[in-house]
Amino acid sequence: MDASVMDRARRVRLMVFDVDGVLTDGGLHYGPEGEVLKRFNVLDGHGIKLLQQSGVDTAIISARKSAIVERRAADLGIRHVRQGVHDKRTAFAELLRETGLSAEQCGFIGDDVIDLPILLQVGFAASVPNGHEAVTSRVHYVTRSGGGQGAARELCDLILRAQGNYEAALAPYLT
Secondary structure, three states: OOHHHHHHHHOOOEEEEOOOOOOOOOOOEEOOOOOEEOOOOHHHHHHHHHHHHOOOEEEEEOOOOOHHHHHHHHHHOOOEEEOOOOOHHHHHHHHHHHHOOOHHHEEEEOOOHHHHHHHOOOOEEEEOOOOOHHHHOOOOEEOOOOOOOOHHHHHHHHHHHHOOOHHHHHHHHOO
């Protein structure tokens, strides 16, 4: 692992997640009544919980608005949720004001060009391997796992390791 990636991950106090293509596989499944269905990965969810338990706050900033995302965020205890946001730069600025953190203390994982305004500001920028080339070429870290297939968990584990909290996070499950 590149030392600069670990240094950047070590400083993360708030990890922000895009949804479609990161916490999901990016597919939108429409039901017969027109409802949109999304599939989330349980490993990703547990990684987010472990990250929170280690003291790293979490947030979602998503261009799409969905009751399903609101429910998933509530299930995971994600306090900061911004949906239906097409100007992600403004949503991120509001989040910084709300938390009192600097962009340098934040991480963000996104997959498409709409995410670049945040990715270019944060101290730790990440993407998924199937993200748009304009994104993957500009981030500090590209996950091995795809969106909705463990990418968020991989990133959470990396941050836990960088901050020296990985073994403590696992300890309750090893006794």
